[in-house]
Amino acid sequence: MKILIIGAGCTGSALAHIIKKCSSREIALTIWEKSAGCGGRMATSRFPADSLGESCSLDIGAQYISNVEKYQQAHADFYEDLKSSSVLTRMTGEVEGALPDASPTQHYISSKGLSAIAKHFVAQSGAELCVKTRLDSIRLDSNGLMATANTGNSALFDYVILTIPAPQILALSGIDSLLDSTEKSLLEGVSYSSRFALAVKLPAGFTPPVSWTGLYVTDNPCVRFICIDSKKRGLATSSTLLVHTGVPYALKNLERDKEDAGLIEDIFTHVQQVLPWLPTESKVLRCHKWRYSQVHHAIHGEPGYFNPKSTSNLLLCGDGFTHSNLDGCISSALKTWTYLESSLQGSTRQ
Missing domain, CATH: 3.50.50.60 (FAD/NAD(P)-binding domain)
Incomplete structure (x- = not known):
């Protein structure tokens, strides 16, 4: 069989x-x-x-x-x-x-x-x-x-x-x-809903100055959720962030390539608006498109x-x-x- x-x-x-x-x-x-x-x-x-x-x-x-x-x-x-x-x-x-x-x-x-x-x-x-x-x-x-x-x-x-x-x-x-x-x-x-995910690595030694591990965002046209992934998982490594966009933003940009530099820059700019303490030298590791999310x-x-x-x-x-x-x-x-x-x-x- x-x-x-x-x-x-x-x-x-x-x-x-x-x-x-x-x-x-x-x-x-x-x-x-x-x-x-x-x-x-x-x-x-x-x-x-x-x-x-x-x-x-x-x-x-x-x-x-x-x-x-x-x-x-x-x-x-x-x-x-x-x-x-x-x-x-x-x-x-x-x-x-x-x-x-x-x-x-x-x-x-x-x-x-x-x-x-x-x-x-x-x-x-x-x-x-x-x-x-x-x-x-x-x-x-x-x-x-x-x-x-x-x-x-x-x-x-x-x-x-x-x-x-x-x-x-x-x-x-x-x-x-x-x-x-x-x-x-x-x-x-x-x-299905759709969204983009942005993986961000923070500089070595930098600790985010917040008490939360995850944050739902309601007042930004792009960002819906942010997680300090390294903190969530208890990893003794440089801090990493995972950002999920909201569904309306994703639908508006769904046919753009996930490696589109303008798209990545736009999402990252919105993340900086939500997290004003985010170091400018932080590095975007990857942008992923979830066409079929939930x-x-x-x-x-x-x-x-x-x-x-x-x-x-x-x-x-x-x-x-x-x-x-x-x-x-x-x-x-x-x-x-x-x-x-x-x-x-x-x-x-x-």
Whole structure:
């Protein structure tokens, strides 16, 4: 039995972990990830040593994990595993300007960077991880599904599970023949917020003169959130900042290249307005464009996944079928496994 998972973000990695843990069958798991590593929208970027000192890393997507009361029991095994493996620890830093929690909520960070969550799940799954490998096309075969990567390589799988954002699913070559008009409409109804992320390194020895670790900004047309990433993670390195723009600013500039010097300068100027103490010699390490940041409208009812009518061998899942946070991804992975387990049992009986 060969299963291909597309995407090594939180849903794909959690699903691989669940399949390995729960399946009684011998399954060869493969994960194709288009970027250079695991994490998806919980990515951690690493930067080599430079003129401002030692190497560093920053979370450039999600900044911390919020485990709300609804999921604290349902997903307890996952959190205990991540905590006992020193992947997650309780967040102690102050987040200024955050809205009050609507219910008892536990907040977590990872000193290793939040991409460590996906890396941990993938390592536990034993899956073959193929990075810099993007699914370009998919077609139905008499013996399963034929998947072709950007590398030109094609392979036949018994099941293919897509965990990527809905617009990327719809853009796949061959997907039109696997989805009917109603299914396409469902995916077209999934919408996402967008934002830019700016990674900034402060001069060696400089300590930000503030008590907060994270700051929500409401009075700037560009900046929405700032995190002192090094402080959040308790790192004994030069201070690093991660800046997220607001959604309106991102939508206005969405088609600009993330390496556009004018765009980077504009965002940094707004950061200086919010943080007048920011040293002028601070260095912008990277600007990242999150075209699909958080799910704005998920598929109605949050089913967790769906299986197209054309074939039982293709599954679509991810936060577009639930909601955007770690618990949403775990929920999607669990519901996908419930279907997959039933399908595998059915094929065994046949």
